Every structure is written in structure tokens, then in C-alpha cells.
Amino acid sequence: xxxxxxxxxxRKSILDVQGKAVELGLHTLGMDAVRNVRIGKxxxxxxxxADETEARRLTENACAKLxxxxxxxxxxxxxxxx
Amino acid sequence: xxxxxxxxxxRKSILDVQGKAVELGLHTLGMDAVRNVRIGKxxxxxxxxADETEARRLTENACAKLxxxxxxxxxxxxxxxx
Numbered sequence: 001x002x003x004x005x006x007x008x009x010x011r012k013s014i015l016d017v018q019g020k021a022v023e024l025g026l027h028t029l030g031m032d033a034v035r036n037v038r039i040g041k042x043x044x045x046x047x048x049x050a051d052e053t054e055a056r057r058l059t060e061n062a063c064a065k066l067x068x069x070x071x072x073x074x075x076x077x078x079x080x081x082x
Numbered sequence: 083x084x085x086x087x088x089x090x091x092x093r094k095s096i097l098d099v100q101g102k103a104v105e106l107g108l109h110t111l112g113m114d115a116v117r118n119v120r121i122g123k124x125x126x127x128x129x130x131x132a133d134e135t136e137a138r139r140l141t142e143n144a145c146a147k148l149x150x151x152x153x154x155x156x157x158x159x160x161x162x163x164x
Contacts, residue, residue, distance in 0.1 A: 007124045022125070025148055033130040033140055042089045042124040043104070048115040058115055066107055 002047045002055035006077040008068045009040035043067055046082065055079045084129045084137035088159040090150045091122035125149055128164065137161045 010016050016038045023037040045062075049055035056079050068075040092098050098120045105119040127144075131137035138161050150157040 009124065009126075019125075022148065023127070026144055029147055031140060031144055031147075034144060035128045035130070037125065037127040040124040040126075042091065042122040043101075043119065044091075044122075045105070045119040046117045048117070058113060062108055062113055062116060065111055065113075066104065 001082055002049055002052065002079050003082045004043075004045050004047050004055065004059040004062075004077055004079050006043040006045075006059065006063060006067060006075055007040055008043065008063070008073050008075045009038065011072055011074055014072055040073075041067075047079070052079060052081065083164050084131055084134065084161050085164045086125075086127050086129050086137065086141040086144075086159055086161050088125040088127075088141065088145060088149060088157055089122055090125065090145070090155050090157045091120065093154055093156055096154055122155075123149075129161070134161060134163065 018039045019037040022039065023034065026034045047055045047058050049058055059077050059079055063075045064070060100121045101119040104121060108116045129137045129140050131140055141159050141161055145157045146152060
């Protein structure tokens with residue numbers, strides 16, 4: 001069994017309104033030193049697979065088909081045996 | 083300047099309905115090998131600070147005060163010089 005950890009982020013060229021709102025919130029709380037806040041998703045899941053190659057293939061498939069909107073988002077993932 | 087990467091996750095004891103919905107979606111797409119899907123937030127931000135200790139203190143503060151709901155969520159972060 002493998003543990004996949006996926007990070008889905010908005011592409012750099014796309015305005016992250018949620019991040020902007022959080023940045024404003026942090027500034028309101030006096031934390032002016034914080035800049036360039038961007039918010040993405042962190043997804044963890046277990047994958048039943050014969051080997052790491054298969055686990056990576058399944059994870060890649062899940063990202064491309066459902067977890068990320070590849071028009072607007074990028075994704076990276078790591079797969080480790082558990 | 084430091085780059086902080088924060089991961090906010092729902093505590094293990096709390097049902098992750100969003101994760102359950104995604105898991106069901108993946109099963110519907112034929113990816114039955116995927117289990118235990120849990121969805122959290124991945125936040126990146128830059129922090130202006132004199133040293134790493136100060137950057138970590140500011141990031142910790144941001145997490146505790148705004149980024150995570152510590153009743154229901156856990157957070158981890160890394161801070162690297164950029």
C-alpha cells in the first residue's frame with residue numbers, strides 16, 4: 001500500500017482571490033511582513049498497488065481526471081510505501 | 083526573505099466529508115484502489131524577517147491566529163530562505 005500526498009495549486013498567472021483575502025486578514029491582524037499568500041489544496045490518500053510505478057500511475061490519473069482542474073491548476077505529488 | 087509552506091489538515095478524529103465525496107468520485111471513475119482520501123489546505127507565503135527564528139515565529143502566529151482553526155485542524159509548516 002502506498003501513501004500519496006498531492007498538492008494542487010492555482011497557476012501562477014491566475015489571481016488567487018482567496019489568498020488575497022487571507023493576506024488582507026493577516027495585515028489587519030498586524031502581520032504586515034507576510035506577502036504573496038496563495039492557497040491550494042493538500043490531498044492525502046492511500047493507494048493499493050503492486051509497486052510504486054503503478055501507485056504513481058494511479059495517482060497521476062486521479063489528479064488529471066478529478067483532483068485538479070488542469071486548465072487553471074498545477075499539481076505535484078509524492079508517493080511513499082506504507 | 084523567507085518562503086513559508088503551510089499544510090492545514092482536519093484532525094484525524096473529524097470526519098472529512100469533502101474527502102469522502104472525492105473518494106466516491108474516484109470510485110465512480112473506476113479508481114477503486116484509492117482509499118482514505120483527506121483534503122486539507124496548502125498555503126504558501128513570503129515572510130519578511132531578519133532571521134529564520136523570526137520567520138518561524140511569524141508563520142506560527144499566522145497559523146494560530148488565522149490560517150488554522152485549532153479546534154478542528156492541525157498545521158505543519160516549513161520555512162526556507164529565498
